[in-house]
Amino acid sequence: MRIFLLATGLFLASQYVAAQDTLRGFVLEETGTGRLQPLVAANVVWLSTTVGTTTDVKGYFAIPAHPKTRQLQISYIGKKADTLQIERFTEVKVILKSQSKLQTVEIEADRAATYVSSLNPIKTQVMTEQELFKAACCNLSESFETNPAVDVSYTDAVSGVKQLQLLGLSGSYIQMQRENLPDVRALSANYGLTFIPGSWIDNIQLTRGIGSVVNGFESISGQMNVELKKTDSGDSVFVNGYQNQMGRSEINWYSRHQLNGSLSTAVLLHGNRQGMLNDVNNDGFLDIPTGNQINFHNRWKYDNGQGWIVQGGWALVRDRRLGGQNSFDPAIDRQQQGAYGTGFNVDRMEVYGKVGYVFPQRRYRSLGYMTQYVNHRTDAFFGRADYSGRQGSLYQNLIFQDIIGNTNHKYRAGFSLMTESYGETYKQFLFNRREVIPGAFYEYTYTGLRLQLVGGLRMDHHNLYGWLFTPRLHAKYDVTDQTALRLAAGRGYRVANVFAENMGGLISSRQVAILGNGAGAYGLEMEKAWNFGLSLTQAFKFRYRDASLNVDLHHTRFDQQVVVDYDYSPKQLLFYNLQGASYSTSFQTEVDLKPARRFDVRLAYRWLDVKTQYQTGFFTRPLVARHRVFMNLAYETRSKWMFDYTVSRIGTKRLPVTASNPEGFRFPEQSPAYWIMNGQVTKRFKRWDVYIGVENLADFRQTQLINAAEQPFSPFFDASMIWGPAIERMVYVGFRYRIPSGTD
Amino acid sequence: MKKSIAIKSLLATFFILFLAAAPVLAQKPPKKAEAKIQVSGNCGMCEKRINAALDVPGVIFSSWDRVSKTATVVYKPRKISEQKLHELIAGVGHDTNKVKADTTVYSKLPGCCLYRENDNTHWD
Numbered sequence: 110m111r112i113f114l115l116a117t118g119l120f121l122a123s124q125y126v127a128a129q130d131t132l133r134g135f136v137l138e139e140t141g142t143g144r145l146q147p148l149v150a151a152n153v154v155w156l157s158t159t160v161g162t163t164t165d166v167k168g169y170f171a172i173p174a175h176p177k178t179r180q181l182q183i184s185y186i187g188k189k190a191d192t193l194q195i196e197r198f199t200e201v202k203v204i205l206k207s208q209s210k211l212q213t214v215e216i217e218a219d220r221a222a223t224y225v226s227s228l229n230p231i232k233t234q235v236m237t238e239q240e241l242f243k244a245a246c247c248n249l250s251e252s253f254e255t256n257p258a259v260d261v262s263y264t265d266a267v268s269g270v271k272q273l274q275l276l277g278l279s280g281s282y283i284q285m286q287r288e289n290l291p292d293v294r295a296l297s298a299n300y301g302l303t304f305i306p307g308s309w310i311d312n313i314q315l316t317r318g319i320g321s322v323v324n325g326f327e328s329i330s331g332q333m334n335v336e337l338k339k340t341d342s343g344d345s346v347f348v349n350g351y352q353n354q355m356g357r358s359e360i361n362w363y364s365r366h367q368l369n370g371s372l373s374t375a376v377l378l379h380g381n382r383q384g385m386l387n388d389v390n391n392d393g394f395l396d397i398p399t400g401n402q403i404n405f406h407n408r409w410k411y412d413n414g415q416g417w418i419v420q421g422g423w424a425l426v427r428d429r430r431l432g433g434q435n436s437f438d439p440a441i442d443r444q445q446q447g448a449y450g451t452g453f454n455v456d457r458m459e460v461y462g463k464v465g466y467v468f469p470q471r472r473y474r475s476l477g478y479m480t481q482y483v484n485h486r487t488d489a490f491f492g493r494a495d496y497s498g499r500q501g502s503l504y505q506n507l508i509f510q511d512i513i514g515n516t517n518h519k520y521r522a523g524f525s526l527m528t529e530s531y532g533e534t535y536k537q538f539l540f541n542r543r544e545v546i547p548g549a550f551y552e553y554t555y556t557g558l559r560l561q562l563v564g565g566l567r568m569d570h571h572n573l574y575g576w577l578f579t580p581r582l583h584a585k586y587d588v589t590d591q592t593a594l595r596l597a598a599g600r601g602y603r604v605a606n607v608f609a610e611n612m613g614g615l616i617s618s619r620q621v622a623i624l625g626n627g628a629g630a631y632g633l634e635m636e637k638a639w640n641f642g643l644s645l646t647q648a649f650k651f652r653y654r655d656a657s658l659n660v661d662l663h664h665t666r667f668d669q670q671v672v673v674d675y676d677y678s679p680k681q682l683l684f685y686n687l688q689g690a691s692y693s694t695s696f697q698t699e700v701d702l703k704p705a706r707r708f709d710v711r712l713a714y715r716w717l718d719v720k721t722q723y724q725t726g727f728f729t730r731p732l733v734a735r736h737r738v739f740m741n742l743a744y745e746t747r748s749k750w751m752f753d754y755t756v757s758r759i760g761t762k763r764l765p766v767t768a769s770n771p772e773g774f775r776f777p778e779q780s781p782a783y784w785i786m787n788g789q790v791t792k793r794f795k796r797w798d799v800y801i802g803v804e805n806l807a808d809f810r811q812t813q814l815i816n817a818a819e820q821p822f823s824p825f826f827d828a829s830m831i832w833g834p835a836i837e838r839m840v841y842v843g844f845r846y847r848i849p850s851g852t853d
Numbered sequence: 854m855k856k857s858i859a860i861k862s863l864l865a866t867f868f869i870l871f872l873a874a875a876p877v878l879a880q881k882p883p884k885k886a887e888a889k890i891q892v893s894g895n896c897g898m899c900e901k902r903i904n905a906a907l908d909v910p911g912v913i914f915s916s917w918d919r920v921s922k923t924a925t926v927v928y929k930p931r932k933i934s935e936q937k938l939h940e941l942i943a944g945v946g947h948d949t950n951k952v953k954a955d956t957t958v959y960s961k962l963p964g965c966c967l968y969r970e971n972d973n974t975h976w977d
Contacts (some may be wrong), residue, residue, distance in 0.1 A: 180920065191897060194920040653914035653927055706908060747908060 131515070133171045134201035136164045136183055138342070146412065148185050148205060156180035156192055158590035159648065162556055163229065166465060167472040171516035173558045177590065186237055186312055222709070222743070223256070225646060225659065230554070230561040230585035231321065232595050232644055232661075234258070236313040243743060243753045244787060245800050245843050247351065247359055247381070249293070249335065250302035252310065254787055255755055257699060257713035257739035258317060258661075262732070264299055265613030266814045266828040266835050267432045267451050269397040272299045272613075276317065276330045276663050276695040277719035277733045281610045282603070282638075284320060284328035287335045289506075290461055290481045294327075296500040296531070296609045297485055300455065304404060304426045306379040308349040308361035308845075311336045318642035318663050319581050319599035322550045322565030323508060323521050326579040329601035329638045330665060330693070338363050340373040340410040340420075346848040353841035355397055356385025371413050379404035388435055389837045390810065392818040394828075396836055398432030398451065416469050421462035428455040433492075434821065444493055449821030451616060454488045473519070474511045480504065491615045492821060496608060499532040519554040525569075531630075535608055535621065542630050544604070545572040550579075559587045565599075573628060574635040577602050591649060597642040604630050605671035607684045614675065614682045617816075617827035624685035634686045637669040654703040661698075667691040674723050675731055675765035679774075679816075680824050689722030693730075707745040714738050729763050732832055736760030736782075749793035753802075756786045762832050767816070774817055774825040780832035783809050798845040808838035882930035885913070890924045890935075891950035892917060892942055893968045899947065902966070906945040907938065924949075 136151040147168025154161030155175040164170045172181070181201075184190035188205035195201070222240035225232060236256065244254035250271040253259035260274040273280030285293035285301075293301035313335050320332030338347065343365070351359040362378040382401040389396055408422035430453040431439055437450035461481040468474040485500040508523040527546040533539070548569030555562040563583040570576055581599030588594055607623060608615070615621070625632025640663065647658040670691050674683040699713040715737045719730040729735075738758040745751045760782045767775045789802030811833035817825040892903055900917045907915035907926060911933030917924045926938055936951070943952040946959045946966070959969065 192919060706914075 130174045131171050131517075132174060132181070132195060132201065133169070133516070134203065135168045136170065136185070136203050136205060137168055138185075138188065138205050145204065146414065148188070151183060151185040151188075151205065154182050154184075155590075156182045159587050159593045159646070160558065160590065165473055165510070165519075166475045166477075167467050169472050169516075171556075173517070173556070175558075186235070225657075230563045230583045230595065231316055231597070232585075232642075232646075234315045234317075236315065238311065241307055241310055241313070242791070242798075242845075243741070243789065244755070245351065245789060245802055246307070246353070246804070246841060247357070248303045248307055249305040249310070249313075250299075252307055252313060255711070255741045255753075256315070257711070257715060257737065257741075257757075258315070258697060260734070260737070263613075263831050263835050264829070265616045266811075266831050267394060267398070267616045268430070268453065268612065269432070270300050270612065271302065273302070274733070276665060277693045277717035277730065278330040278665065279610065281605070282330035282601075282665075284325065284332045284601075285335075286324060286333065288337065289324060289334060290479060291325075291483075291502070291504055291527075292335070295485075295502065295529070295606050296487055296498045296533075297455070297457065298606060298610045299612065300453070300487075300609075303402070303428070304455075304457065305335060305337075306359075306361050306377075306404065308347065309337050309363060309377050309379065309406070311338050311343065317661060318597050318640045318665075319601055321563070322552050322567040322579055322581050323506075323523070325525065325527075326548070326567060326569055326577055326600070326602045329603060329636070329640060337377065337406070337408070338365070338375060340365050340375040340408055341367065341412075343850060344847040345850050346846075348846045349843065351841060351843040353839055355383075355387050355836070355839060357381065357383045357397070359843075372409070372411050374407065374409045377406040377408075386435060390812075390814060392815055393434050393436070394449075394815055394818055395432050395435060398430040398453070400428070400430035400453075402426070402428040404428075416467040418465040418467075419463070420465075422460070424457075424459045426455060426457040428453070430454075443490065447822075449492045449826075450490070451492070452488075452490045454486075456486045458484045471511070473516060475509075477508045477510070479506050487609070489612075494536050494615065496535045496615065497533065498609060500529065502527065502529040517556045519556070520552060521554075522549075522551045524549050531606075533608060535615075540631055542573065544630075546570065548577075561585045571635070573630065574604075577635075591647060593646045595642070595644045595646070597640070599640060601638050601640060603636050605633065605636055605684075607631055607633070607671065607673075611673055611682070611684075613829040613831070614673075617682070617829050618822070618824050619675075619680060619682040619827065619829075621682050622684070624683060627686075631684065633671050633684065634669045636667065636671055638665055638667045640665045651702050652704055656700070656702045659697075659699045659701075661696070663693075663695045665693045670721070672721060672723060675829070676728075677724050679765065679767045679770050679827065683724070685724070687722060689727065691721040693717065693719040707747075709741075709743040711741040712739070725766075731763050731765045734760040734762050734782075751789075751791040751793065753789045753791075754786070755788075756784060758782065758784055759833075764830060764832060767830075770816075770825055776813065776816065776830055780811075783833055785809060785834060796847055796849075799842075800844070801840070801842045804839045804841070805834050805836060806838060810834050810837060884929060884931065886928060886930045886935075888924075888926045888928065888935050888938060890926060890939060890942065891922055892924045893922060893948040894919065894966065895968050896965045898963060899966045899968070902945050903942055903947055906941045906947075909933070909941065912938070 136148045137145045138148050149166050151164045153170045153172055155178045160175055162170050162172045179195045181193045181195055183203050185205055191203055191205060223236045225234050241252055253261055261271050264270045264272045275283050281298045316332040320328040345365055347363040349361040359381040365375040367373045380403050383397055383399050387396040404426050406424040411419040433450035434448045437448040463479040465477045481504045483502045487498040489496045504527050506525040508521055510521045512519050525548045529544040532541045546569050548567055550567035552565035565581040567579040579600045584596045586594045623631050642663045644661040649656050670687040672685055672687050677683050695717050697715040702710045704710060717733055717735055719733050721730055741755045743753045762780045764776045764780055784807055786806035787804050788806055789800055791798055791800040814835055816827040817823050903917045904915050912928045914927040939949045939952040942949050943954040946954045946962045948954050
């Protein structure tokens with residue numbers, strides 16, 4: 110009995126000590142109607158250290174005491190950061206003020222425009238509106254001009270579509286999400302980037318390497334989540350107009366409306382038009398296709414303040430593009446005329462909903478359900494070849510979140526179900542498939558004083574490919590208060606959509622051949638890869654100001670891959686299952702400094718080694734630059750003039766082999782290295798911003814853009830061999846107008 | 854004995870040199886100096902306002918700690934005096950340990966910044 114009591118006593122004592130060592134509290138915000146509501150994922154950090162945590166869905170956090178500091182900093186995107194002096198370890202309540210609510214126009218940066226969340230074991234770079242404003246054009250594909258990790262290039266010389274590249278791997282290896290729902294994937298890969306206008310974006314979260322298992326198994330080279338402007342915070346109206354010298358016009362509208370204490374809505378509109386015909390290099394092909402897009406998104410949020418939060422929305426996109434030779438006449442039957450044309454029509458519809466419930470007695474326990482239905486149609490032609498794609502996807506994800514004992518041990522678990530149907534035709538070939546993928550996941554998060562861990566497991570069953578087991582681990586260790594080491598390792602899978610992801614290759618005379626023999630999509634295997642990441646974040650002072658150094662090393666190794674082979678023959682484009690090795694190794698180092706007031710400098714260097722076993726040998730993947738050097742300068746004057754300048758040195762790239770073509774239809778083996786520069790000047794007024802910018806300031810262009818441009822129906826025609834800028838020096842102007850929250 | 858005279862004369866020489874140098878030093882202040890100034894204020898808005906007021910030529914860096922109510926200012930004494938720093942801060946409504954802010958300026962501050970009435974440094 111005595112022993113039992115003693116044991117209980119010890120147990121209670123240890124509990125007491127634990128409670129003493131942990132600070133708990135809530136982070137809240139005031140809504141437009143004056144109610145307090147929790148801020149989810151607010152950053153809570155011990156000042157000038159890398160030790161911290163984030164708040165959960167109830168705005169709740171718990172952070173272990175720090176031996177050196179008693180000052181706790183709390184920050185959230187769009188909110189004024191706050192620092193508290195912690196005297197007693199009782200529960201604290203913090204109300205963060207909205208930055209836009211300040212009457213005095215002080216938009217001075219409290220935090221960098223891009224920052225790495227110092228507390229998340231999963232290294233995630235958050236790019237805020239401030240960063241996105243540095244390059245004003247136009248949609249998600251252009252949002253990374255100031256980010257050295259992401260390479261952006263045209264898919265081909267005709268369609269004007271851009272693609273992303275991360276860790277030297279094509280953008281389709283990034284798991285793309287919009288507010289944790291799948292987006293810009295499958296049949297809208299690459300092209301779907303143009304359906305997210307830059308002016309709608311609140312922030313972008315970018316993770317290199319594998320992400321969390323809660324969001325699925327698809328991330329291989331990275332994970333990206335785009336947050337759109339909200340229904341209940343931020344500016345109440347935001348309007349943006351844009352015009353460039355090539356005749357592209359854009360208009361964006363956002364407004365939000367608080368209908369009553371618990372219901373709010375937002376309307377997002379986007380329209381763009383390209384009417385002018387441009388052919389600066391006189392190759393007979395339009396530099397940018399003509400066309401237009403109408404894009405509509407309406408979202409809703411209901412929050413009764415008693416644990417229930419319901420969100421939903423619907424979106425429509427209609428996009429029409431016509432490109433190709435200047436002489437192409439869409440009114441004449443394509444099979445009858447001698448001119449080469451391309452057409453690209455997309456109609457897309459989406460509805461989605463999210464329900465969240467927080468258990469009133471257990472504030473760290475919550476249940477969330479989200480669902481999304483997407484219907485996507487593409488109808489396209491490339492010269493005399495036709496392509497059409499249909500996709501219907503229903504996504505569901507159920508997440509339960511709780512703690513084990515105390516908030517140092519958290520877990521998330523749940524089920525997901527993806528049901529998709531695809532129907533594609535290319536020339537006379539038909540490809541239909543249906544995917545049903547139920548899955549279950551469990552993710553455990555440990556938060557210690559110096560060590561934080563996220564371990565995740567998921568098991569999915571794919572009706573075409575069988576069982577998929579996805580283990581993932583992320584760890585962060587704070588070596589000192591200024592130094593953090595991160596480690597990540599895990600598995601990723603995906604189904605390649607060979608046409609949608611390689612649309613540029615179809616704008617050529619290459620014969621497409623899919624060398625599959627299985628029962629899966631296109632008869633090909635599923636792509637399977639391991640990704641390993643190691644990174645170091647070092648904070649230091651430079652000229653009295655905060656500065657940081659980031660070093661990242663990533664290695665991706667494919668067990669199974671759908672190889673895209675442009676090298677077998679310049680007259681063919683092959684897709685086949687990997688036979689042998691395929692990997693990507695990437696090293697990046699980045700320094701962010703503030704050498705003076707209102708002056709930001711970002712310097713980066715990146716090195717890539719990407720090799721694949723092709724049918725003709727084991728060699729470097731084409732169109733990947735081994736070296737890239739990057740610099741971004743941003744300076745703001747006292748009178749709110751902002752100057753941004755970005756310069757990159759892109760190293761040489763291996764080009765697909767064209768040696769078997771007759772002379773005059775060959776490309777060099779390697780592209781030259783080149784510099785690319787962009788600049789922008791913005792003047793801020795109380796409610797207005799006006800900007801003028803230049804892309805490709807040095808006017809460097811790929812001279813031989815299209816192979817056999819004069820003979821588009823010859824066997825040598827190829828518009829997909831694009832390694833450099835296809836567009837001349839281009840000037841644009843634009844404005845932003847906003848009505849801050851609470852002033853309308 | 855000889856040695857001590859040598860030392861004494863050396864010390865004397867240094868002393869004279871020092872006396873000679875002193876007025877020169879006084880005329881030419883150091884290139885860079887750091888001032889710690891007591892500044893009243895409450896919140897993050899105050900911090901922004903104080904830093905904005907100190908965003909003038911001659912000031913290299915400024916920060917304000919809301920808990921200790923101390924502003925740290927790195928400045929060039931050849932371009933701006935410490936007294937001027939106090940005046941700049943008081944000019945936007947914040948009292949320092951040397952200069953009091955004008956009441957009319959102070960009264961126009963937003964509610965949360967009215968440090969003379971309420972001391973709401975934090976909300977815990």
